[in-house]
Amino acid sequence: MMNTPWMDDAVIYQIYLRVYGEEKGKFGTFTDVQEDLPRLRDLGINTIWLMPFFPVGQIRRKGEAGSPYAIRDFKAIAPEYVDCSKKQRDDEAKVNELGRKQFKNLVKKAHELKMRVLIDFVGDHTAVDNVLLDPANPPEKGGYHPEWFLWPYGTRRQILLGDYPLAPADDWTDTAELNYGIPVAGKPHGDQLWYHDDGDRQAMWEYMIGVLEYWVREFDVDGYRCDFAHWVPLEFWKTAISRVKALKPDVAFVAEAYERTAELVQAGFDGIYAFELYNQLKTLHHEVRNGDPYYEVPYIRNKIEWENSHYPAGYRMMRYTENHDEIRATVMYGGIERSQAAFLLALTLPGMPMIYAGQEWGETVRPPLFEGNFEEMTFKPLNRQGNSALEAWYQHVLAIRRDKTALRKGAIHFVNTSSGRVVAFLRQTEKQIMLILVNFNGDAAGEEVHIELPQAILDACAQEGGQLDDVLGKGLRIHVGSHGVRQEVQLHLAPWQSLILELRKPTHPEQAKTVSGKEKKNGKKR
Structure with a gap:
């Protein structure tokens, strides 16, 4: 983790290429993303995460397009994401070379704009007809290795004979489970992960590590979002992360994980999904929408304090209010204002905020991973003419x-309030104090x-006083006395309103609206 300080400042933007183009019925391309980089930079994005752009399997494919997470070849680029003519697309060799060139140009342009590029690594499984299961697959593409997969007992381990590897989950019928040779507790078939010959395990690991090294070495990508990382052995991650960081020390690994999360951080991951907070926000808004008087706002504090004790x-947590697996934030939370409150909390807590493409326009449609997934039958391009005010x-x-350095790198201290519906906390460095209320x-x-x-605020104001100014632009100012005594502030917050207050040296109070605090001394108002 010490080699990736840039992640403290990271703002991640998740891109699903299938809906990133401008033209209906046509997937987005690397060129579409490259042309959009200046807008993303101006939006405040400094890191993009591209969902899988690799060829998808044909056997047991879901829908016409197939799931992007059922990967046929880890080292190839699917032609549908290449900006080319139909004639070029029909020439496999030419379109692959053009795809490599366009992806290199995308990464290069991102780096010129001081942006970084993460891609997906799906280490747990492949497509049922992955090239490694093809007897004709040449050695330079990995060769033929059915022994690297997990098979039902008694099968002949040949797809051509109608046998198929086990899937990691019952409804993942388009995938085949990789065998890392080490049991993984809690994983389906986890006790079957072993080899008669440890040399087979070592060869399999070498291939998968080679995939990670390939995209760094050949294309200079800046890191990986690792799909279902908790289903891959910790021992593999330790070895793989060490090897890839030897190639590029500041390469980043972010784990999508729901189990063994602390162990994955210890294994070398630079970031982890903040799924606990996401689930808490989802529960909270469900309660709000259903009129439940017992909000779970205090539990948000509990989740963050749990993180501090657990990890x-x-x-670093990657904090999000929507992604490709979840309902769009505007729908989940029941409107724009509600989604803004949730995102502002994610933004100001310690960690890396993540935006799913289209979130900034208030998209309501969750793009399917394949036709019929999430009840969506088609891949609709993002509505780039959406809510410009929200953007x-x-x-x-x-x-x-x-x-504000404190919002990116400051320690967090929660603040008690009189309301169970308001979250309040400090973000603090030696030189800056921010008070956030949501x-x-x-x-x-x-x-x-x-x-x-x-x-902390009273101590900072002990000599000459100070003021808390709302940097969100509402013109709110709270004066803080220099006497060092207890001071209570009473505020009225509009529905779903948030405040980001920065402690500053005092100026003339008539320059902004003032909220007078009620000072307390010895527990009594005065």
């Missing part, structure tokens, strides 16, 4: 995070909240 020092808001809040009350009347200013 080793230096951990401007994302640009504004991302700029605040970029400009209101999850959507009632028309808003929320009255009392907060006692934390000692």
Whole structure:
């Protein structure tokens, strides 16, 4: 983790190429992404994550297009993501070479714009007809290795004879489970992962590590989002991450994982999915939408404090309010304002914020991984003429995070409030203090909240006083006295309103709206 300090500043943008083009009925291409990089940079994005762009299997394919996570060849580029003519696309060798060139140009352009590129690594499984299961696959493409897969007992291990490897899950029928040779607790078939000959295991590991090295060495990618990382042995990750970082020290590994998360960080991962917080936000908004009076806002604090106790020092969480596996945030949370409150919380907590392409326009349609998935039958291009005001808001809040060191690298300290519907916390460095409040009350009347200013703020203002200014642009200012005594502040927050308050040296109070605090001394108002 020490080799990836750039991730402290990372703002990740997830791209699903199938819906990233401008033309209906045509998948997006590397060229489409490259042309969009300046807009993304201006939005506040500095890291893009490309979902799988590799060829998809044919056997047991789901839908006409197939799932992008049923990969036939880890080292190839699917022709549908290459900007070319139909004639060029029919020439496999030419389109592959053109795809390599366009992907290299995309990565190069991103680096010129001081942006980084992550790609997907699907290490747990392949397509049923992966090239490694083809007897005609040449050695330079990995050769023929049915022994690297997990098979049902008693089969002949030949697809041509009607046998198929086991799938990692019952409904993943288009995939074949890789055998890493080490049992994985809690994984289906996990106790069957072993080899008679350890040389086979070593060869399989060498191939998969070679895949990771390939995209770094040949295309200079900056890291990997690792699909279902908890189903791959920790021992493999330790070896693989060490090998790839020897090739490029600042390459990043982010784990999509729902089990053994702390162990994966210890194994070398630079980031981990913040799925616990996502699930908490999902539960909270479900309760809000159903009128449940017992919100789970206090549990948000519990989740972050759990993270601090669960993970080793230096951990990073990738925080999101939607992704390709989840309902769009605008739909999940029941509207734009509600989704903004959730994202602002994710943005200001420690970790790396992630935006799923289209989120900035308020997209409501969750693109399918294959036709019929999520009840969506077609791949509809993103509505780039969507909510421009929302896009401007994302640009504004991302700029605040970029400009405020405390929001990217500061310690977090939660602040007690009088309301169970408001989350309040400090982000603090030696030189900067930010106070964040997020209101999850959507009632028309808003929320009255009392907060006692934390000692860190009083100490910083002890000499000459200070003021808390809202950098979101609402013109709110709270004056802090220099007397060092307890000070309580009463605020009225509009429905779903958030505040990002920065502690500053005092200026003339008439320059902004003032909220007078109620000072306390010895526990009594005065």
